């Protein structure tokens with residue numbers, strides 16, 4: 388294997404800065420990246436001088452991870468972290484991907500499809516596999532690609548991990564959807580719950596392929612000692628989400644900001660928990676850096692469980708005049724929606740020191756403030 392050579396390894400060594408000071412200097416109350424750095428504490432120095440491969444780098448979570456690395460390189464790390472961020476832009480935003488890397492020569496944004504082996508020569512220290520087709524609207528449209536990124540994509544990256552004997556950690560982004568529509572007795576849902584999932588339903592391409600991705604991770608860990616972990620995120624939200632993929636909070640925000648009725652599907656009693664981005668990214672990286680290989684961890688915010696109807700009502704507090712109505716599920720929405728979704732976070736709290744601190748109202752305020760300044764959240768015909 389070739390000796391590791393970062394593209395800009397000639398750059399000067401910086402003095403290691405204390406994390407807290409850098410984050411405080413950087414941050415206001417709404418500085419999510421500073422908040423993540425502060426919460427991760429000294430763990431962030433594990434990225435110093437290392438190479439990280441990130442798949443799905445143009446996606447919502449991938450762009451936040453990129454922003455974090457950029458900030459760490461600029462303000463915290465003694466040696467820069469090289470981030471190789473790959474995406475095939477099936478749903479990701481190529482322009483945002485490029486823009487996220489701008490100004491940091493250690494962040495490389497590359498077009499690549501993880502369903503094919505990646506021709507990478509350098510040693511990799513961390514692999515974060517966040518590529519996937521995450522929104523119901525898109526996985527209904529691209530069911531085969533959804534399966535391929537979770538199965539072939541995961542296999543290819545695990546192979547790459549196997550060939551990198553110095554790899555410190557591998558993180559596979561699974562989903563809370565692997566639990567399907569859980570038995571009410573299993574809500575809040577612990578990692579030990581095996582799920583209640585249809586293999587032929589309209590959500591199966593997503594749920595079942597994530598389940599198989601987890602199986603692959605487990606096999607590569609058990610047979611090839613790949614230091615792989617699984618994270619099961621429960622609905623994350625935050626700045627950077629497009630309203631077009633119809634995830635709940637951006638969609639409600641778009642409707643409310645444009646003075647349209649917020650459509651609540653069905654009777655609005657179905658619940659979700661929403662985890663604000665700064666808590667979520669902190670948790671994901673805690674799984675990467677502190678998790679036990681071969682294990683799965685729920686990451687979310689159990690305190691923020693709310694029925695869709697109540698969520699629509701909460702919008703009135705952040706967007707004056709917001710109103711909603713109950714509507715039938717549209718044809719484009721996959722049937723079999725879980726009625727209740729709430730994580731049991733005891734394992735992440737105990738083993739990783741994870742704790743979610745941004746409540747839903749505060750998170751919504753931050754999200755709406757960001758969306759108000761976004762051109763794409765403005766209705767063209769208003």
Ligand SMILES: NC(=O)c1ccc[n+]([C@@H]2O[C@H](COP(=O)([O-])OP(=O)(O)OC[C@H]3O[C@@H](n4cnc5c(N)ncnc54)[C@H](O)[C@@H]3O)[C@@H](O)[C@H]2O)c1
Nearest residue numbers: 443445446447448475477478479500501518519521560623
């Ligand atoms: N955001 C959440 O609330 C949430 C919840 C549960 C699970 N997840 C999982 O976390 C991961 C990241 O989520 P996200 O919200 O950033 O999703 P996203 O859809 O915003 O981003 C995923 C990115 O992966 C890219 N991609 C898809 N297939 C690819 C392939 N074959 N090769 C290269 N790139 C590919 C897409 O173009 C997109 O940019 C996904 O795997 C998703 O399933 C997210």
